[in-house]
Amino acid sequence: MSTATTTRRAPSSSLTSFVVASRYLPVYIAIVLLIVVAAIWAPAALRAPSLRAIAPFGTFLAIAALGQMLVIMTGGIDLSVPGSITLGAVLVVGVGDASDDRVWAAIGVALLAVALVGLVNGILIGGLGLNALIVTLAVGQIVNGIALRYYTSVAIQTPVPTGLSEWASSRFLGVTRTFWVGVVLTLVLIVIFRFTTPGRRFQVVGANPVASHIAGLRVNLNQVAAYVVAALCYGVAAILLAAFLKTPSISLGVPYLLGPIAAVVIGGASLTGGLASPLSTWAGAFFLAGLNQMMRVMGLSTALQFVVFGLVIVGGMLVSGDRIIRGVEQVLRERRGDGATSVVSATDGGSG
Amino acid sequence: MHRIRIIGVVAVLALVFTACGGDDGGGTAEPTGDAEASAAGTELSEYGESIDADPALVEKALGPVEDVPDIVLAAIARADQDLDQATIDTAMECWNSVECDTGSGGELIMGVADGGRGNVWRQVTHMEAILQALTYPEIGTIISRDAQWDEDPAVAEADIRFLIQAGADFIIGYPDQGTNIAAAILEAEAAGIPYIPYSAGYVGLPGDEGSLIPGEDYTAIVGEDLCALGESFADIVNTEAAAGPVGIMGGTPGNALSAGWQRCFQPALDDSHPRVGPAADTYWVNDFALQTVLGWLSTDPDITAYAYEYADGMYTALDAYEQLDVPVEDITVVVRTDEQTLFCDWVDRNEPSYRIFFSAGGNFQSRVAVTAAMLTLQDYEVPAEIIVPHVMREVTDSNCDPNRVTETVSGTSMVPDEVLATMYPEG
Numbered sequence: 001m002s003t004a005t006t007t008r009r010a011p012s013s014s015l016t017s018f019v020v021a022s023r024y025l026p027v028y029i030a031i032v033l034l035i036v037v038a039a040i041w042a043p044a045a046l047r048a049p050s051l052r053a054i055a056p057f058g059t060f061l062a063i064a065a066l067g068q069m070l071v072i073m074t075g076g077i078d079l080s081v082p083g084s085i086t087l088g089a090v091l092v093v094g095v096g097d098a099s100d101d102r103v104w105a106a107i108g109v110a111l112l113a114v115a116l117v118g119l120v121n122g123i124l125i126g127g128l129g130l131n132a133l134i135v136t137l138a139v140g141q142i143v144n145g146i147a148l149r150y151y152t153s154v155a156i157q158t159p160v161p162t163g164l165s166e167w168a169s170s171r172f173l174g175v176t177r178t179f180w181v182g183v184v185l186t187l188v189l190i191v192i193f194r195f196t197t198p199g200r201r202f203q204v205v206g207a208n209p210v211a212s213h214i215a216g217l218r219v220n221l222n223q224v225a226a227y228v229v230a231a232l233c234y235g236v237a238a239i240l241l242a243a244f245l246k247t248p249s250i251s252l253g254v255p256y257l258l259g260p261i262a263a264v265v266i267g268g269a270s271l272t273g274g275l276a277s278p279l280s281t282w283a284g285a286f287f288l289a290g291l292n293q294m295m296r297v298m299g300l301s302t303a304l305q306f307v308v309f310g311l312v313i314v315g316g317m318l319v320s321g322d323r324i325i326r327g328v329e330q331v332l333r334e335r336r337g338d339g340a341t342s343v344v345s346a347t348d349g350g351s352g
Numbered sequence: 353m354h355r356i357r358i359i360g361v362v363a364v365l366a367l368v369f370t371a372c373g374g375d376d377g378g379g380t381a382e383p384t385g386d387a388e389a390s391a392a393g394t395e396l397s398e399y400g401e402s403i404d405a406d407p408a409l410v411e412k413a414l415g416p417v418e419d420v421p422d423i424v425l426a427a428i429a430r431a432d433q434d435l436d437q438a439t440i441d442t443a444m445e446c447w448n449s450v451e452c453d454t455g456s457g458g459e460l461i462m463g464v465a466d467g468g469r470g471n472v473w474r475q476v477t478h479m480e481a482i483l484q485a486l487t488y489p490e491i492g493t494i495i496s497r498d499a500q501w502d503e504d505p506a507v508a509e510a511d512i513r514f515l516i517q518a519g520a521d522f523i524i525g526y527p528d529q530g531t532n533i534a535a536a537i538l539e540a541e542a543a544g545i546p547y548i549p550y551s552a553g554y555v556g557l558p559g560d561e562g563s564l565i566p567g568e569d570y571t572a573i574v575g576e577d578l579c580a581l582g583e584s585f586a587d588i589v590n591t592e593a594a595a596g597p598v599g600i601m602g603g604t605p606g607n608a609l610s611a612g613w614q615r616c617f618q619p620a621l622d623d624s625h626p627r628v629g630p631a632a633d634t635y636w637v638n639d640f641a642l643q644t645v646l647g648w649l650s651t652d653p654d655i656t657a658y659a660y661e662y663a664d665g666m667y668t669a670l671d672a673y674e675q676l677d678v679p680v681e682d683i684t685v686v687v688r689t690d691e692q693t694l695f696c697d698w699v700d701r702n703e704p705s706y707r708i709f710f711s712a713g714g715n716f717q718s719r720v721a722v723t724a725a726m727l728t729l730q731d732y733e734v735p736a737e738i739i740v741p742h743v744m745r746e747v748t749d750s751n752c753d754p755n756r757v758t759e760t761v762s763g764t765s766m767v768p769d770e771v772l773a774t775m776y777p778e779g
Contacts, residue, residue: 044651049676053650056675057643148500152475169674176675247668247693250470251501251637296647299629302605 022328024268024280026319030312031287034294042297050293055175056168056244058289059182060237064256065263065285066189066278067233072264073206074226075273076125076132080140081234081260082253084114087147088238089248092164094154100163111235117143118231119224126223144253151250159247168243178240182282185236189278202226207274258313263288266316268324288312399730401426401723413716413764417741424740427723430487431480431716431766439486444774446482446494447475451518454485458492460729462722463520463545465511467528467604468501471636472664472760472776473689473715474526477551479767479775481524481718488726495520501604501635505532512536515545522546522571522725524718528604531556534564546571546728550717552578554608557615567736571728574720574738576688578612581711584744585613585686586620588709589657593684595624596656599648600631601641601665609661613688617659628652636661638668645672657684663710664691664760681705686744689713692759696752708747713762714740 038045064081071078088110096106117139124135159165172180192199205212205222213219237256242248267284269276291312295305396403403425410420410428420428435443438455446452462485469475478496485491495518497511508529513536515523523540527533527549534555540547549555552575556563566573589598598621602610614631621627628648634640641660648655649672660666666687673680680701685708687694698708717740724734751763757772767775 042651047651049653050647050650052676053646053672057646148470151470169671245639245642245668246671247638249637249639251635252639293647293650296629296632296644297651301630302633 023270023275023324024277026316026324027266027268027280027284027287030266030316031283031290034287034290038290038294038297042294045290045294045297050297052175054286054289054293055179056240057292058286059176059179060241060244061256061259061263061289062182062282062285063185063233063237063240065260065267065281066185067230067237068260069264069267069269069276069278069281070226070230070233071132072261072269072271073203073273073276074126074223075206075209076223076226077136077261078121078227078230079133079136079257080117080121080143081256083140083143083147084117084231084234084253085238085241085256086250086253087117087143087150088114088235089242089252090147090151090154090250092239092242093158093160093248094150096161096164098159098161100161103161103164106161106164107239110239111232114231114235114238115228116231118228118234121231122224122227125227126220147253148250160242164239164243165246168240176244178244181236181240185233186278186282193278203274203276207270209273259288260285262309262313262316265313270325284316396422396426396727396732399727399732401727402429405429406432409766413766414712414741415743415745415764417743420741421735421738423724423727423734423738424720427484427720428716428766430484430723431719433483433487433768435483435768435771440771440774443479443482443486443771446485446496447479447775450497451493451495454492454494456486456489456492458488458490460488460491460521461493461495461519462491462725463512463515463518463523463525464494464496465508465515465523465525465527466496466498467508467526468636469498470501471638472758473636473662473691473713473762475775476761476765476767476772477526477715477718479771480715480765481722483767483771484719484722488722490726499528501528505529509533509536512540512547516540516543520545521729522548524548524550524721524725526551526553527555528553528607530554530606530608531560531562531564532606534562534569537564537570541570546725548572548574548721548725548728550574550721551714552576552609552612554578554612557608557612565736572724572734572736572738574717574724575609575740576711576714576742577739578609579616581688581742582613582616582618583620584711584742585659586617588686588744589625589659589684590620590622592707592709593625593657594682596654597628597652598625598657598659599628599645599655601634601644601658601660601662601669602631603634603636603661605633605635613661614659625657628655634660634662634665636665638665641665641669642671645669646675649673649676649678653678656682657686659686661688662691663687663689663694663708663762667691667694667697670694670697683707685709687711690751690762690764692752692756692761692763695747695763696754696759698747699749699752709744710747710751711742711744713764715762715765715767719766 044050068078091110091113092106095109096102121136121139124130125132168178170177202222205217205219209219241252263284264281266287267280295308403422405425405428409432413428442455464481469478482494485494495515497514499508499511516539523545537547537555547570554573558565564570600614602614632644634644666685670680680703682705688711690710690713720738724738727734757769758776761772
């Protein structure tokens with residue numbers, strides 16, 4: 001896969017690896033900074049109970065962010081996440097009908113429904129070539145409306161089946177089981193992207209859809225699949241969230257509009273498509289969850305929390321993977337005296 | 353002549369003495385004497401209202417309070433309805449629709465502009481307003497708008513402007529966005545449409561920058577004396593809770609209800625009850641309340657008291673204790689509303705050192721707003737602030753009704769069970 005499209009001289013593989021890895025560095029630096037700041041101003045945020053409080057909400061955000069990452073890897077964006085998560089959660093409640101006998105039916109219906117939302121997004125964007133921003137925003141509104149109608153008529157403030165909520169509250173190795181679901185999902189994506197042909201193909205199509213189309217790869221199908229699999233990730237997040245909260249509200253999807261995008265950006269993904277790392281996205285989500293927890297511990301007002309959160313996202317954009325890569329390219333050009341090296345398009349296996 | 357003067361002075365003094373409530377002076381609200389009440393009652397009857405409310409119904413709505421204002425009594429008297437199926441069907445249609453015809457043939461249009469309707473409390477409050485409206489044959493149309501707690505105040509403002517354009521004769525609702533929607537409220541009033549929020553939904557607390565003044569900028573406000581409510585909360589924390597930090601939660605950022613009681617609650621706390629942090633905004637969403645308590649509890653497991661308006665949110669927030677393996681012990685909770693979820697959970701826990709004190713759900717306040725608006729339209733001069741008296745009560749086993757249609761509904765709601773059963777068929 002290492003085909004440098006515009007280079008006269010292919011960069012060495014170690015240099016490529018360094019450059020690719022550098023785009024994911026900011027999130028880990030940010031986590032270290034967060035720990036240092038917390039240790040100085042809010043040491044209580046680093047204690048075990050505090051970390052235990054972060055684990056579930058960090059996981060929900062991480063799973064939603066992994067879905068968003070898949071979409072961003074195709075060069076798109078998904079603003080229907082809050083609607084999908086809300087729909088999935090209210091279906092778990094409504095179909096579950098507080099009966100343990102209906103847990104699997106509830107999970108199945110929830111996943112099927114959100115996958116359908118993803119399919120609609122995928123067909124409109126990948127099949128008909130409509131603008132992802134507008135389409136997903138509109139579809140998200142429609143889904144929100146459906147979820148609201150269903151919630152108010154069937155599922156309002158109704159508990160999820162007890163078996164499901166007890167499972168979500170139980171622990172494995174001292175941490176909520178929801179956390180391990182997130183870990184497994186992240187590992188699966190890492191393996192797929194690093195060691196499987198479909199995974200690598202997925203990245204290549206996202207990085208350069210035109211070249212991929214010429215090479216005979218089915219770009220449209222790739223996009224449709226991305227939206228469907230992403231929606232399934234939102235569905236998993238919705239089910240876990242509903243199970244954890246026991247009586248989910250209609251507003252539970254609201255924090256998942258900006259949060260997952262922020263996690264993906266801070267995780268170093270290329271917003272033009274192609275490169276992203278499930279591990280860094282996961283780390284980005286936990287960075288944001290940790291930041292929220294630290295702000296609570298520090299006693300910041302809601303207004304100040306909004307400001308800090310927004311500033312961090314802007315900061316994430318400033319040191320985003322794309323900007324880092326451009327900076328590294330600039331340095332390489334100046335050192336070599338040639339002006340045409342493009343490491344971005346010369347990479348493979350950037351994920352994980 | 354001199355004797356007549358003396359008799360006159362004595363008579364006036366006797367009237368004043370009677371009007372001031374005689375010798376007891378008790379109660380939580382401003383005293384309203386029998387003579388005055390009687391006079392006002394007579395006055396209200398001229399406007400088609402009766403203050404002859406069933407005392408049992410008054411106590412169900414408010415608890416054992418005294419000196420209830422006449423408009424509140426009049427609203428409760430109307431709430432004492434025998435509903436036939438046709439009325440329930442109409443109420444349900446109005447509850448489910450943006451616009452409905454009440455079938456009365458009345459010419460008035462009632463507008464409801466709610467900042468959000470995504471929880472049972474809001475939905476039941478909406479139904480209370482609808483049922484009250486159905487007691488007035490003059491109201492022929494009900495138009496209900498819901499801004500779905502959109503953070504953009506333009507959404508809530510657009511709802512009010514929509515109602516103005518739709519020809520609403522009066523508008524009631526809860527202004528979650530406070531002063532951010534002041535312009536639209538002023539437009540309504542300028543168009544001659546009385547705006548009466550309930551649940552102490554001041555459009556900015558009086559005295560705050562940019563706030564509107566009830567009675568001047570908008571017709572009236574229905575709600576508790578928020579400062580007194582906050583002081584009642586603090587009094588319970590000071591006297592009943594063990595020394596230790598107190599968690600304070602509120603609803604949407606800047607809403608007047610939360611800000612109003614918190615403003616008097618915090619200074620009234622004694623030194624043994626420091627705040628665990630600044631009051632947290634939960635948007636009255638259970639998930640956010642849980643996240644808040646998780647955050648607090650993870651660093652400060654010794655919280656001894658919580659103050660919040662919303663009992664059902666508190667019910668979900670207590671899950672944080674299970675998540676972090678902290679026992680629910682030595683905790684005092686003060687809440688305004690009385691959703692059965694929290695109370696029945698309290699019964700299940702059977703933990704003597706965990707105590708709850710509550711005031712009243714206040715769903716029925718939307719009925720008072722409807723009645724006040726109807727009086728206003730008849731040129732009756734309603735008070736700028738219709739103060740609903742409150743009293744704090746400790747939760748006992750009797751506050752959990754296992755036969756309630758749905759335990760998420762406040763015990764003090766006046767929506768009949770047959771209507772609740774239709775609203776929430778799943779129970």
